[in-house]
Amino acid sequence: MEASSHQASEIAREAIKRLAARKLPPTPENFRRAYFEVLGQAPSGAVWPEALRQLLAQWEGYQAGLTQAKKREMLERVLINFGNEPDQLAVKLAALARSWAESGSAAAALVPEDAAEPVAATGVGGTDAAGPLLGQCLTDFAGLSRDLWPDLAARSEALARRVSVPGRAVADADVAAMAGLWREILVRAEDNHAVLGGLKRVLALLLANIGELVSQDAWLSGQTETMRTALADGVNPHALFQVEESLKELVQRQKQLKGSLHDAEEKLKRLISAFILRIGELSASTGHYNARIKGYAARLAEADDIAKLGDVIDGLSGDMAQMDAEIGRSHSELVAAKGHVEEAETRIRALESELEAVSALVREDQLTGALNRRGMDEACRRELARAERMATPFSVGLLDIDNFKRLNDSLGHQAGDQALVHLAGVVRQMLRPTDSLARYGGEEFLLLLPNSDLADAEKVMLRLQRELTRQYFLHDNRRVLITFSAGVAQWAPGEAQAGLLGRADAAMYRAKAAGRNRVERA
Numbered sequence: 001m002e003a004s005s006h007q008a009s010e011i012a013r014e015a016i017k018r019l020a021a022r023k024l025p026p027t028p029e030n031f032r033r034a035y036f037e038v039l040g041q042a043p044s045g046a047v048w049p050e051a052l053r054q055l056l057a058q059w060e061g062y063q064a065g066l067t068q069a070k071k072r073e074m075l076e077r078v079l080i081n082f083g084n085e086p087d088q089l090a091v092k093l094a095a096l097a098r099s100w101a102e103s104g105s106a107a108a109a110l111v112p113e114d115a116a117e118p119v120a121a122t123g124v125g126g127t128d129a130a131g132p133l134l135g136q137c138l139t140d141f142a143g144l145s146r147d148l149w150p151d152l153a154a155r156s157e158a159l160a161r162r163v164s165v166p167g168r169a170v171a172d173a174d175v176a177a178m179a180g181l182w183r184e185i186l187v188r189a190e191d192n193h194a195v196l197g198g199l200k201r202v203l204a205l206l207l208a209n210i211g212e213l214v215s216q217d218a219w220l221s222g223q224t225e226t227m228r229t230a231l232a233d234g235v236n237p238h239a240l241f242q243v244e245e246s247l248k249e250l251v252q253r254q255k256q257l258k259g260s261l262h263d264a265e266e267k268l269k270r271l272i273s274a275f276i277l278r279i280g281e282l283s284a285s286t287g288h289y290n291a292r293i294k295g296y297a298a299r300l301a302e303a304d305d306i307a308k309l310g311d312v313i314d315g316l317s318g319d320m321a322q323m324d325a326e327i328g329r330s331h332s333e334l335v336a337a338k339g340h341v342e343e344a345e346t347r348i349r350a351l352e353s354e355l356e357a358v359s360a361l362v363r364e365d366q367l368t369g370a371l372n373r374r375g376m377d378e379a380c381r382r383e384l385a386r387a388e389r390m391a392t393p394f395s396v397g398l399l400d401i402d403n404f405k406r407l408n409d410s411l412g413h414q415a416g417d418q419a420l421v422h423l424a425g426v427v428r429q430m431l432r433p434t435d436s437l438a439r440y441g442g443e444e445f446l447l448l449l450p451n452s453d454l455a456d457a458e459k460v461m462l463r464l465q466r467e468l469t470r471q472y473f474l475h476d477n478r479r480v481l482i483t484f485s486a487g488v489a490q491w492a493p494g495e496a497q498a499g500l501l502g503r504a505d506a507a508m509y510r511a512k513a514a515g516r517n518r519v520e521r522a
């Protein structure tokens, strides 16, 4: 129930009258209580704990027809619409939790447009009682998230300690900190969702390839098909359990297959050595026949009667027939072997092109483990969309190692490679879990920094420069100092990825031109 500005001033007037009548000092807290009393609502501090408690319970619970993704989307909508109005936000969140609880009908899956009805603060007398309750919610969350997100758990605990001080009113800053925490949870949950999706796709790819590789083994194909079907319905503990069981069987079967493969290899070896033997025999026998034919030629020259001639021809045609049979046998063996070889070659070519296609899908730079250009494009797209949706800042830092050619020339290309690996390692140590590192070019790296404005991004790059003076790159036990020049740019709403990176690039060039080892803002 929003009060118009006229109503609001009326309510404020009445609230002041009440304070005067009760001889209460007009502190902000007393005024706040009186104001909500006149308005007929519980003060917002009392609404928050209950709203969060309900939301957490429903977030983890199961509701027919509501997926986690759907719930996340609904929650984001509420946060975007009411994120700047803490009182309204608490009320809307409570209403959202109620709508989830009542879910099961299609209508319940929609965010109620007018969910302004305040939630009764059951058992909560006012702001003084709100703190401990809120603290309990935050402590519960910390317990649940400690394994997954230790940093958020720590933040939640710190906040819990702050709001749980008996008699202390919940301050607006606490509510803002909670909203910030909740946003971070959403972002992480979204990332986890993306990771799960990625794992599912990788597994599907793997299964598709296993199926292809073992297409002749009906049993194995059947198993992989079962796993594919189990995963197609969505990743849940039951499906994962099924897949795990199937994989165990698959591993067992693979062991047997390896044995068969070994046998097949042995057989192939025997076939080849037999073939070589045959060729040897053939050339020996043709040599032997050559000698015999020469003998027949001599006997032919000496044959002076038809009977002797007949003997020579009989012997010759007998030998010729035998030779013919041997050559025929070797020829058909040769044809069969050629067929096998061609078959194997076709299979190997198909597998090679499949491998190439799979490699092209890889999103990581092989040397440094940072994202490659493809991975960077995807991550950048995702972060821009998120920044747009959640109205949060997003910045990038583009760094280019200084005088890298000189390092390469003096220490060798391999040392240059190790220097790149070292730099990527140091960057990774410093990044937050939501940040990403991509290899932009040879000795250029891009840092994607969600939830960071230009000043934050500049701080990150300067911190990285300092860190590199502490963590030297060691080559043959010699310390080599790596410095870089960088440009930082903050995304402007509506700006395309190319525009953002172009600005960061231009700033980086300015840093080079200004003498290197510096950070310039775009």
Ligand SMILES: Nc1nc2c(ncn2[C@@H]2O[C@H](COP(=O)(O)OP(=O)(O)OP(=O)(O)O)[C@@H](O)[C@H]2O)c(=O)[nH]1
Pocket: 400, 401, 402, 403, 404, 405, 406, 408, 412, 413, 414, 415, 416, 417, 420, 441, 442, 443, 512, 516
């Ligand atoms: N070892 C190694 N060197 C690389 C790799 N990619 C690019 N390089 C080298 O990085 C060097 C970059 O040289 P330049 O573009 O002249 O830049 P620079 O020497 O760093 O000079 P400034 O950028 O002006 O400070 C070239 O010698 C490239 O061969 C790589 O993966 N490994």
